[in-house]
Amino acid sequence: MLTDRGTLVFAQRDSDGLIEVLDNDGVRTLYFGTRAAQSSMLLYAPSVLALEYTRCMLAALLFQPRPQNILLIGLGGGSLVRYLLDHFPQANIVCVESRPSILDLARRYFLLPERPQLQVHVGDGADFLRDCAPGRFDLVLVDAFDSEGVHESVCSASFFADCRRVLARSGVLSINLWTTPSAPIKSILAQMQQGFGGQILRLPVEKRANLIALGLVTPHSRQDLKRLRASARTSSGRFGLDFPNQLRRIEQHSGNVFSRLLSWGRR
Numbered sequence: 001m002l003t004d005r006g007t008l009v010f011a012q013r014d015s016d017g018l019i020e021v022l023d024n025d026g027v028r029t030l031y032f033g034t035r036a037a038q039s040s041m042l043l044y045a046p047s048v049l050a051l052e053y054t055r056c057m058l059a060a061l062l063f064q065p066r067p068q069n070i071l072l073i074g075l076g077g078g079s080l081v082r083y084l085l086d087h088f089p090q091a092n093i094v095c096v097e098s099r100p101s102i103l104d105l106a107r108r109y110f111l112l113p114e115r116p117q118l119q120v121h122v123g124d125g126a127d128f129l130r131d132c133a134p135g136r137f138d139l140v141l142v143d144a145f146d147s148e149g150v151h152e153s154v155c156s157a158s159f160f161a162d163c164r165r166v167l168a169r170s171g172v173l174s175i176n177l178w179t180t181p182s183a184p185i186k187s188i189l190a191q192m193q194q195g196f197g198g199q200i201l202r203l204p205v206e207k208r209a210n211l212i213a214l215g216l217v218t219p220h221s222r223q224d225l226k227r228l229r230a231s232a233r234t235s236s237g238r239f240g241l242d243f244p245n246q247l248r249r250i251e252q253h254s255g256n257v258f259s260r261l262l263s264w265g266r267r
Contacts, residue, residue, distance in 0.1 A: 005035070010109055014101040016146060021109050028109065030077045032146060039077030039110070046111045047086045048240070053176055053210040054079055056203050059246040060139055060174040060214055061239060062228055067091055067138035071166070073125030073154060074144035075102055077110035085115055087239060093118045094137075096125040098144075098151075126153045129162040136166050142175040149178045155188045160195025164217060173215035180209050189213065201254045203246060214250070 001008040006024025013019070018033035023043070027050060030039040040050040049055050057080065061067075068091050070084055075097035084093055097103050100122050106112040121128060125144060140163050144151040153159065154175070163173045173196070179185050193200055196215040203212040220228075232243035 005029075005031075010105065012101060012105075014099060016099055019101060019105065021105065028077075030105070030110070038145060039079055041077055041079060041110050047082050049079055049083055051079070053205045053208060053212065054083075054143075055241050056205050056210070056212045056246060057141055057143065057174045057176055058083070058239070058241055059203055059212065059243070059250065060141070060172040061235075061241070062232060062243055062247060063214070063216060063220070064138050064170055064172045065231070065235060069137045069168075070094070070139045070141070071132075071137045072096070073128075073140070073142045074151075075106055075112075075120065076143060076145075078106040078112040079110075080141060080143065081112065081118065085113060085118060089117070091117065095120045096128045097122055098124055098153075124153060126156075126159050126162070129159065129166060132162075132166040134165050135168045135171075138168050138171050140167060140171070140173045142173070145176070145178075149180070149183050150176075150188065155184070155191060157191040157194040160192045160215065162195075164196050164215065167217045169218050171217045173213075175213050175215075177211045177213055178209055179204070179211050183209075185211065201250050203250050204253055206249075 003022065006022040008020065009023055010021040020031040022029050026043050028041045028043055029037045032038050037051065042048050042050050067088060070091055070093045072080055072095040075095050081093065081095055084091065097120065103120060103122060142154050144154045167173065177185055177188055189200065192213060192215060199216045199219065201214040203214065205212065228247060232247045236243045
C-alpha cells in the first residue's frame, strides 16, 4: 500500500502498540505508530548507517576504539548491530530487546544476521543489567524508544549506575535521548549524572531532536584530548564516521563538564 511516507511493507500491533515498516526511495524505515523514524536501512547497502543519530552514538569509539564486549539495549531494525558485526568481527555482542515482535521483524525485514558472536535476549534491559557481572562490557549502547519517546526503564539513576558498574575501566556508555519540548531531557541528564558520577559528555545531532549522551568511567587528561584529536582524524576512514566533527561538537556542547573532566586527569 502506498502512503505519503512510502510503500507500506509490514504493519502489526503488539502489546506495546503499532509497528510499521515502509520503503521509500531505497530506504527501509521502522516506525512505532508515529512519524518519527525508529530505524532505517539502505536497501542497497544494509551495513551503512543511514541515520545520523546512529553515527553519533558511535562517537563512543573515540574513547574506546577496540571494544571486545559490547552490550546494546534496544534493537530496532538492528542497524547498530550490523555495523558492529562488520567492524568488530571478533567482538562478543549482546543485544537486549523488550519486544519479541521487533526481533522477528529485524530478522525478516532488516537483514539482522545470526552469528556465533551475537546473542539477542528478549527481556527488559534494566533487569538484564542488574544481573551482569561488574566490568563485563567495553561499550554499552542504549537506544530504547517507544511511541512516547525514551523508554522510562532507561531513565533512572539506578539504571545509569548499573551501566557504569558493568563497564570496564576504559568503558563508555552511549545513549540516544530526545530533546523535544515535552521530553524530560533535563531530568534524564540529572539522573545520568547522579548514576555516572557527573562524567557526562553531550553530542547533539545536527538538525535533529536527538541528543547523544556519553558516560565515561575513567577521567581523561588534556594529553588524552590531544591524542583524541589526532586519532579522530586517522580513524575516521576506518570507521566511516566523521570523528573530528563529532569531537568538536562534544567540546562545544559539553562546556564546563568537558573542561572539568579533562582537568581531573591532572590531579
